Amino acid sequence: MMSAYPLRRSCKEVSALLIAREDRDLPLRDRLALRLHLAMCEACPRFERQVLTMRNAMKQWRQYANDPVDREN
Numbered sequence: 001m002m003s004a005y006p007l008r009r010s011c012k013e014v015s016a017l018l019i020a021r022e023d024r025d026l027p028l029r030d031r032l033a034l035r036l037h038l039a040m041c042e043a044c045p046r047f048e049r050q051v052l053t054m055r056n057a058m059k060q061w062r063q064y065a066n067d068p069v070d071r072e073n
Contacts, residue, residue, distance in 0.1 A: 007033040014044050018051050 007029070009017070014037045017030055026034065038045050 007036050009033045009037050011037075011041060011044055014038070014041070015047055018044075018048055022051065022055060 014034060017026060017034050020026065021034075038048060
C-alpha cells in the first residue's frame with residue numbers, strides 16, 4: 001500500500017539519509033524527500049550542518065596528516 005505522503009520522512013529517517021549521503025549518491029526520491037523535510041523541520045538542518053562540519057574537519061585532518069612537513073621541529 002502506498003503512503004498518502006510518499007515523500008514524507010521522519011527526523012530519524014532524514015538523519016540516516018544525511019549520513020548515507022556522505023558515502024553514496026541518493027536516489028532522486030530520497031533527495032527530494034530530504035529537501036522537503038529540511039525545508040520544514042527546525043532541528044534537521046542543524047544536524048545537517050553538524051555533519052558538514054565533521055566532513056570538513058576530517059578533510060582538513062587528512063590534508064594535515066598527509067602533509068610531508070616535519071612537525072617535530
